[in-house]
Amino acid sequence: MTKLEIHQFEALSDNYGYLVHDPDTGATAAIDTPEVAAIEKALAEKGWKLTHIFNTHHHFDHAGGNAELKAKYNCEIIGPKGEKDLIPGIDRAVGQDDIVDLGNRQARIIEVPGHTRGHIAYSFAGDHVVFVGDTLFVLGCGRLFEGTPQQMWTSLNKLMELPDDTTVYCAHEYTQANARFALSVEPHNATLIARAKEIDEKRARGEWTVPTTIGLEKATNPFLRPASIDLRATVGMVDAADVDVFAETRHRKDNF
Template sequence: MAALEIELFPCRTDNFGVLIHDPASGMTASIDAPEEQPILDALKRRGWTLTHIFTTHHHNDHVEANLALKTRFECTIIGPAGEASKIPAIDMTIAGGGDFDFAGHRVEVIETPGHTAGHICFYLADDKLLFAADTLFALGCGRLFEGTPADMWASLTKLMALPDETTVYFGHEYTLSNARFAVTVDPENSELAERAKEIEAKRARGEFTAPTTLGLEKRTNPFLRAGDAAIRGHLGLEAASDTEVFAEIRKRKDNF
């Protein structure tokens, strides 16, 4: 089976657009549909035709272009069963634990409530790819608009169970702010300090910080490190549960 080709590009003010393309079949999926024109430009640039949209959650900055792209391409829109009524032009619903075929590539659906109640991530185990949207960011995680800290910690725990070599694409270019926050809660982490410097330089050059890898996030992303003794000591939460530590980190980021 041919490897999937991936095109990453900016949308809106800080969203990422991502296209995945199977060269053998010509099938092309957009991960969410943040904005029509940048998606059209990316398709034209690569000479691809859109066949699918994989929707992660209902927020407007992820579904805004659904109707326009559906009208133009008659593409199949696949999205979370728990948010189906809020997803424009949805054709197929899928829940956590389900899977479907995309040009011979198995796509598993992981339910990750927290940012929204029905948020899902798309995982292609054979391709070592995770499309995490607004659940997991480089050095961050999504704000809790519809879920609790316990919901989001459980969701992140599911993602942490995936292999370290998994490549992670995420929904927003928030990494510089995330890095500046991360060092305030994990100041003794030398790998994080080095990564934060690299991110400052990368953004100064106008380069993307996506994708990342799950292994790198496990070592440097404080939202995945609620069990870390140094972080717990720094926060004065040595005896707290992982969920309580995570909740404190999320609260501090909200106010950062």
């Protein structure tokens, strides 16, 4: 079986869009629909035909292009069952451990509520790839618009169970700001310090910081590291439960 092809492109002001292509069958999915023009430009560049839309959640910068693209390409729209009434044009609603086919490839659904109540991720385990929408970012996590800290912490733990070499594709370029916050709560993490420097250099060259990997996030992302003694000391919660440390970290980021 040939390698799954992933085409990443910029959309809107700070979104990333993705086309996922099975070269054996020609099946092509857009991961979310942030901007129709950007998606159509990417399709033209690659010479691919859109057959599917895989929505991670209902926010407009993730599902706003659904109706226009479906009208043009007659593609199948798959989205979270917890938000099926909010996903334009949805054909199939999916939940935890459901399997979604893309040609000869399969993605397993991981329910990751927190940012929204029904948010899902698409894990292509055979290709060591996961599309996480706005649940996990490089050095960050999604703001809790609809969920609780406990829900988000449970969701992040599901993602941390994936192999460390899993490539993580998230939906926004927030990394420099996330790095500044991460250093504020875990200032003695040598791996994080080195990574923040590398990120600044990349952005100065106009380069993307996405994708990342599960292993790298576990080593440097403060929202995956409530067990860190350094972080606990900074937030003054040395003996607290992990979920409570996570909640305080998220609260501090909201006000950073």
